Amino acid sequence: MIEVRGLTKRYGDVLAVDDLSFDVQPGKVTGFLGPNGAGKSTTMRMMLGLDRPTSGTALVNGRPFAALAEPLREVGALLDPGSVHPGRSGRNHLRVAARTNGIPERRVEQAIELAGLGSAAGRRIKGYSLGMRQRLGIAAALLADPRILVFDEPINGLDLDGVRWIRGLLRRLADEGRTVLVSSHLLSEMQQTADRLVVIGRGRLIADATTDEILRGLGNLQVRVRTSESGPLLAGLQAKGFTAQRVDDNELQVDDTTAEQVGDLAHALQVPVHHLTEVQQSLEHAYIALTSDHVEYHGGRPEETR
């Protein structure tokens, strides 16, 4: 369990993290989502005792990270996959980490296996792709078999197979009852990966709920209705105050409603309905709506829409 309370970090004029409070619970994958510069890395660094909060606290199992008796056994982290000795092999890097931290040697091979490093474990790190470096960082995080995992953008640099693999790994770790916090600016990824979402923008908390609740809470359900009498139905919907528009001659889209409401209205208007579906807008839409006022650097288009 990680408890963040009133966490604040100021760098000169920049308020990187602004009075954040949330919990990261065991047994779930919690997505930590926000646009670039939102303060995700700074928050994670404070959780891990690498940065000192200006005010507020981040507690790991009820204590500040610095007060943990065996921090590596309690928390595994992937922060900066670049910070490794390039001349060593992945296996040697892990062996050194194990030895320095009193972790049994057998964990090295287990971590290599868990992270899917395979034969790359014997090669020098300087020849690793970004994806391999990510896997090595994940192996290091898993080395001491910790109950809490904090991964900063673990999907960066991974190919499609790697993305699927990490999604499965995060799920498995959470299913084992571990606390899993994973940051990302990739909404589509978090939508498929996270049970809960903590969404931040400009250092402030925007939303903290289950992924489903966040989508539903935004009232983002759309209904598509197919009918041979789209004209009368469209007029009837608009007369009742619904936001409705044509998709084509026989299909309408109605925003912020349910299939039940549209079906009932069609029935009352005696309009035949051939097909009626609820469409959940992607998290991408929800996220842009949520964070549009909180993006630090507005470009022509938000980067997240790529």
Ligand SMILES: Nc1ncnc2c1ncn2[C@@H]1O[C@H](COP(=O)(O)OP(=O)(O)OP(=O)(O)O)[C@@H](O)[C@H]1O
């Ligand atoms: N050491 C530092 N000195 C000054 N400003 C910093 C420092 N570290 C972070 N910041 C600023 O704090 C804000 C939050 O940065 P942070 O890296 O935590 O965001 P992030 O959500 O992790 O973004 P990204 O996805 O781009 O990594 C940014 O405005 C950043 O420029």
